[in-house]
Amino acid sequence: MLHLRSRLLSRVRAAASLRHHLLLSTTPASPSCFVAEDFLITRCDLTPAQALKSSKHLAHLKSPANPEAVLAFLTDIGLGKGDIASAIARDPCLLCSKVDNTLTPRVAELLDLGLSPLQISTIITAIPCILRRSQCGLNDSEISKLLMLAPIILLEPQNAKDIVECADKLGVPRDSPMFKHALKAIFLASPARINAKLDFLKKALGCSEAEVNIAVRKLPHIVSWTEVKLIPTVKFLKMEVGLDPNYIVRRPAVLSYSLKKRLMPRYFVLQALKAKGLLKKDVDFYNVVSQIEKKFTKRFLDPYKETVPGLAGAYAAASAREAGSSKHPGIQL
Structure with missing residues (x-):
């Protein structure tokens, strides 16, 4: 260079x-x-x-x-x-x-x-x-983060300034690795719609504005996701899994996983193992769904091939079901 x-x-x-x-x-x-x-x-x-x-x-x-x-x-x-x-x-x-x-x-x-x-x-x-x-009163490092995002460089300076100010209001520090992700997420959602998106998240999760801001700072892309994606996921996590809002906002990445291909199949594996008394202690749900497939298989499927012979096959079938299916039958053993 x-x-x-x-x-x-x-x-x-x-x-x-x-x-x-x-x-x-x-x-x-x-x-x-x-x-x-x-x-x-x-x-x-x-x-x-x-x-x-x-x-x-x-x-x-x-x-x-x-x-x-x-x-x-x-x-x-x-x-x-x-x-x-x-x-x-x-x-x-x-x-x-x-x-x-x-x-x-x-x-x-x-x-x-x-x-x-x-x-x-x-x-x-x-x-x-x-x-x-320089743009918007940003320092060189911040300009670099802004300009390296392909869609952002096509904006007029005032539009870019609006996006940066919106990121500031959300409380994402400019020196944070999440800053450039916040800029892109706000661009995709549009600054004008951010307040409405935050209101939706507060209502869906049942938490305060401060708690929602915690989630946004950890995972800015949450503001660019559609309600169609979020509503069923939030409902499943709260009603089926039993997670409270505070747990979700402090681990917002749990909302990023596919409901039909990861969250549901892995939850039903845990339920099947608990029903047979094979899990000696409670496991953290986020730690389970965030594991890569190889690690999840080694921890929750391979040890039970003999005691629960149909578990691995049922999990594979559940994970492969079309995401567009209106219902998920779970794992039938």
Whole structure:
């Protein structure tokens, strides 16, 4: 990455410097030689309507030298004509930026965050103002987490700011590994629907807002799940398994497992073993359902092949049933 960064920046600096000197030597100094609207149409491929709207941001320029240097810079870091047109239309002030003092150092910062040249090009096309300033008051680490999420980089800065502020309100620390997952979950659910989702979770689980927030901080993706997925799972865990709300919110991952293919079959295995007096003590339900299949088989099926000969087969059949089935008959031995 360091080699790539050095090579890219050296190439950009050299090309930008050469073109800048060429422009200075061939561009007349007369103020009348630069008409912003014409430049935006002929050199940046903007439509007349876009050029008219954007030209006011360039009215103070007396020469095309700096805009030409910016266009050369964007080309040299990999943006195509269409991408450049999109970036300029979104942020015409980009053409006023200084290549050496602003754009080149900013690209270096983005490379240091671990972004590839292709990712940087995509980001600039969608959020060109990132070359002139950081987003939303976030530090570089937080920007990295935000931009590495593919859907997020396509957002306007204000939308991204709304998502970040929503994550803050949910109490997910920005330095937490869960922060980037919270951003993605909020994006999928949309910030405007988060309050309604939290109200649903409080009602479904029968717990307080503070308890729901505990679950969200542990597993942010819970806010992006549909009610169709959550309602039957919550009902099963509370009514059948007998888990209380506090247990669930402190282990929200239990809600992420398939109801028909994991939660029900493993619960019925435990019930079958208890009915035959083969479990000497209570086992923690979450520890059971969170085990990988190999470990679960070794702990709860293999030791009982002789004492409960049909158990493994019944479990396999139950786990393989279609998730769309309206009822789950359990394990019949």
